[in-house]
Amino acid sequence: MLADDDLRRRRAVLEGEWSRWVPAMRAGSGPLPDAGALSTEVGESWARSLVCVDPGTGSAPATRDGPVHERWARSPLRRPLEDLSDALRGIADDAGFVTAVTDASGTILWTCGGRAMRRRAERVNFAPGGRWDESAMGTNALSLALRTGRPSTVFSAEHLVSALHGWVCYCAPVRAPDGRMLGVLDMSTTWDRSHPLAMSTVRSLVSAVETRLRAEPPAPSGDTAAVRLTGLGAEEASYGGRPLPLRPRQLEILTLLALEPDGFTSEGLRDALYGGRLVSVSTLKAEISHLRRVLGGGIAPRRYALTVPVACDAVALLRALERGDTADALRLYRGPLLPRSEAPGIVAWRTRTTVAVRQAVLASARPEHALSYGARAPYDAEVHEHALRLLDPADARRALAAGRLSSALD
The missing domain is CATH 3.30.450.40 (GAF domain)
Structure with missing residues (x-):
C-alpha cells in the first residue's frame, strides 16, 4: 500500500x-x-x-x-x-x-x-x-x-x-x-x-x-490451593499456581477424576485408562502414588477421587452448556479433550464434549458462535454452511465462512 x-x-x-x-x-x-x-x-x-x-x-x-x-x-x-x-x-x-x-x-x-x-x-x-x-x-x-x-x-x-x-x-x-x-x-x-x-x-x-x-473464576482463598486443569486442546495442569510435572498417563488420571467427582474403583479406573490391555494393579498404583505426592495427598485412598478443589476447563464447559450459555462454552473450547490421549475413558469424554459443543453451535441463531467453532473445526462443512445461513448478505464475515466451506469441501 x-x-x-x-x-x-x-x-x-x-x-x-x-x-x-x-x-x-x-x-x-x-x-x-x-x-x-x-x-x-x-x-x-x-x-x-x-x-x-x-x-x-x-x-x-x-x-x-x-x-x-x-x-x-x-x-x-x-x-x-x-x-x-x-x-x-x-x-x-x-x-x-x-x-x-x-x-x-x-x-x-x-x-x-x-x-x-x-x-x-x-x-x-x-x-x-x-x-x-x-x-x-x-x-x-x-x-x-x-x-x-x-x-x-x-x-x-x-x-x-x-x-x-x-x-x-x-x-x-x-x-x-x-x-x-x-x-x-x-x-x-x-x-x-x-x-x-x-x-x-x-x-x-x-x-x-x-x-x-x-x-475467570476467582483464585482460591485461604490455605487450600486448587488444581487447575486445562485439557481442551491442551495438556496442562497446575497446583497452587505452579505447573505440575506430570506424565501423560498421570494427566489422564487427573482429568478423569475431575470429570467423575464420585471417583472410580481401582478396576473402573484401570478400564478407563487401559481398556482391555493387561496392566498390573501395581502399575496403576504407582501412577496414583506419584499424583498423591505432587498434590500433597489430594486423592482418596479406597475409591479414587479428588479431595482438593479442582478447576477443570472441560467440567466448566459442560456446566456452561447445561445452563444454555453457548458463548461461555465456546470461550472454554480450545479443541478436543487431551488430543493425544488414546485412553478409552478420555476418548469417551472427548466425544461427549465435542459433540455437545457442536450441537449447541448448530442450534444457536448467533452467527458468531458458528464462526468461532468453525475456526476450531476447519473441515466441518455443516458448521460453515450454518454460519452462512445466519450471516446477513452484507456481512463481510460471509467471505470467511465461504472460504472455510470451500476448503472443507475440497
Missing part, C-alpha cells in the same frame, strides 16, 4: 524535528522541544530516555528475568489471549501488522503476525523476551502506555531510536478486574500503513481481553 501525501509530509516533518532536537538534547545543549509537530508527551519522553538510551541502538535488549516462556505460562493474560488468538492472527495477517503482548514491566511475552512482518520485527527484537520499557528502548508506544496508563500511538520519528523510524505502533494497557495494569497489547506496522482505525481495533481487542479476565 502506498502512503498518501499527508503521511509522507508528516513523516518528513517529524524526521526534521528529530534531527533538530535529539542530537542537541543528547549533547546537553538543547532544551525540551517547543510546541509544534511534536507533542509535549513525546518531547518529555525523549528527555527522560536520553539519560539511558542511545538513539542509535539497533534493537531492544533481552530480559534477564528468567525464561520468557515460563513468564508467559504464568501470565494472567495467556488464557484470554489464547481465546482471541484466531482473531488476532487474522487481523495481523490481513492488515500487515505484528501484534505483541507485554507484561507490566514492558517485556514482550507473545507475538503474532505474518512471516515477513515478524522477521522485520525480530531485527529490532520486537519479539518475546525483548524489553520495551522507556529505560530500555526509549520513546515508543508500549513505554508511553506503561508510563501513562493510557492508549498511545507513536508514528515514525516520534520514536527516539532511529531504527524504529520506519514503524507506527498502536497500543493500550490491559487491566485486571481490580484495576492493576497487567501489560499492554500493541499492534505495529510500517509507517506507510498507518490507519486511523487501528487504535479502535486495539481498544476493542483490549476490551475483549478484559471481559475474559472478569469471567
